[in-house]
Amino acid sequence: MTELLIQADGTVFAHNLTPALAELLSTLNPSDEMMKQRACAIKPQSSDELPART
Amino acid sequence: MILVEPTPSVVPIGNRALIARERAQAARAVLADCHLCAHHCGVNRLAGEQGLCHAGAEAKVFSAQLEVGDEMELLPTFAIALSGCDLRCSFCITGAESWNPRAGEPLCLVTLAARANAAVKNGAQTVMILGGEPTIHLPSVLEIVAALPPSLRLIWKTNAHGTALARNWLEGLFDLWLADYKFGNNHCAERLASVPRYQEVVRENLVWASHHSELIVRHLLMPGHVDCCWEPIARWLAAELPAVKVSLRSGFWPGWRAAIHPELTRSFSLTELRSAWTIARNYGLRLVE
Numbered sequence: 001m002t003e004l005l006i007q008a009d010g011t012v013f014a015h016n017l018t019p020a021l022a023e024l025l026s027t028l029n030p031s032d033e034m035m036k037q038r039a040c041a042i043k044p045q046s047s048d049e050l051p052a053r054t
Numbered sequence: 055m056i057l058v059e060p061t062p063s064v065v066p067i068g069n070r071a072l073i074a075r076e077r078a079q080a081a082r083a084v085l086a087d088c089h090l091c092a093h094h095c096g097v098n099r100l101a102g103e104q105g106l107c108h109a110g111a112e113a114k115v116f117s118a119q120l121e122v123g124d125e126m127e128l129l130p131t132f133a134i135a136l137s138g139c140d141l142r143c144s145f146c147i148t149g150a151e152s153w154n155p156r157a158g159e160p161l162c163l164v165t166l167a168a169r170a171n172a173a174v175k176n177g178a179q180t181v182m183i184l185g186g187e188p189t190i191h192l193p194s195v196l197e198i199v200a201a202l203p204p205s206l207r208l209i210w211k212t213n214a215h216g217t218a219l220a221r222n223w224l225e226g227l228f229d230l231w232l233a234d235y236k237f238g239n240n241h242c243a244e245r246l247a248s249v250p251r252y253q254e255v256v257r258e259n260l261v262w263a264s265h266h267s268e269l270i271v272r273h274l275l276m277p278g279h280v281d282c283c284w285e286p287i288a289r290w291l292a293a294e295l296p297a298v299k300v301s302l303r304s305g306f307w308p309g310w311r312a313a314i315h316p317e318l319t320r321s322f323s324l325t326e327l328r329s330a331w332t333i334a335r336n337y338g339l340r341l342v343e
Contacts, residue, residue, distance in 0.1 A: 005307045013307045017123030038122040041129040042177040
């Protein structure tokens, strides 16, 4: 669950940001490049692949 | 000056679960005379005594989900949050759960491991254990690590207020420490989080972590605390850990009990943010997003 704080000036703070909320916030403000990167961070793995420790 | 990153001593992949399991059994006995955090309460948590954190013998999970809000190189992460904390930060963003070690659901290792696996199949690159402060639940943490697939990249998110005893139990199990350095002087630490000797404890833990794991030092910028907190932290990091990654967080929001401090009743300003970045640049810090 993500918690949002929306200030009077329209600034949105997000805590515990889930991929779904990141996508929503990115849609609301397409010029926010960092939020776009966070929204795009999720890439489903194949069923047999785990991210490896390096 | 040539900066060389220390080689972290992470245990081999196949051994992590076994080592964590062995340590978990021994670590539980430590709760009978608890010295996991630097408050050194020494209470018998197995007998129901409570120290400053008020935690009992069993951990509770108040959140376990896929998240994309942390440092970019860790994302997406399956974040497992344990309730309870040894600090009393008045501005804590998870105050209700962090100050109450009974918040959330009882820890179920089978379910948690299954959810972590599912999160990985849905794209999680790391699994993060955090709080509150997970150090106070070290035996349960070790049980969680033992239950997780050994090939997962594990992140330890901590307030860096643990003891050498706690560090020894954690050694080699986590691929990266994401450690807070919250206050740049002991006065602010006592005033805002009721924690004495903050500098001595946190600095020792950060130096240790830099030699035993990958490390990202995180600082939450707080309104009115750039000169007294961020600047001394930046100065110390530049002098003692010049190669460390630093995450400067600007998303302070005036929640929980922040209002008891006049300077914390607002969010961080753009002017302060520019000042903080200038400090980081002047000290040559290695900032990460």
